[in-house]
Amino acid sequence: MKSDAAGETRAVQRRRFSAQFKRAVVDETLIPGASVAAIALRHRLNANLLFKWRRTQLRQSALQPLKAAKMLPVKLESSSTIVPLIHHTSSPRRLTRGSIEIEYAQARIRIRGAVDAEALRAVLEALSSR
Numbered sequence: 001m002k003s004d005a006a007g008e009t010r011a012v013q014r015r016r017f018s019a020q021f022k023r024a025v026v027d028e029t030l031i032p033g034a035s036v037a038a039i040a041l042r043h044r045l046n047a048n049l050l051f052k053w054r055r056t057q058l059r060q061s062a063l064q065p066l067k068a069a070k071m072l073p074v075k076l077e078s079s080s081t082i083v084p085l086i087h088h089t090s091s092p093r094r095l096t097r098g099s100i101e102i103e104y105a106q107a108r109i110r111i112r113g114a115v116d117a118e119a120l121r122a123v124l125e126a127l128s129s130r
Contacts, residue, residue, distance in 0.1 A: 022053045022057070023057065025039065025043055025045070025050065025053070026050070026053050026054045026057045029050065029054055030054075036050055036051060036054070069128075071124070071127075071128045074124070099111060099112040099113075100115060100120070102124075102127075109123065109127075
């Protein structure tokens, strides 16, 4: 309730936003480097409300069944053909370990150091069976 100049109180209606509008604004916040506060200000929204919409949408999308991802073929070469990376410093040469990063659905799998081919195969098979 708000009071006007004459001292009378009147009911203030809340603004209502369509699901499509909420989704579009939340999608703006998911762009890398986007500022939620700036986006909220541009749309004349409270940043806390926008964070709430964002949490809700992310939870709902996490609960939806994943679309079947198309797995690409991976060819593992024998270890004799792998050329190690050398890190050059003033100290004696040492091997730097590599890393593998796989983005799948809403997950990111990062493997650092020496990779066991059988373990990697098991992870990829488990992901493809989802």
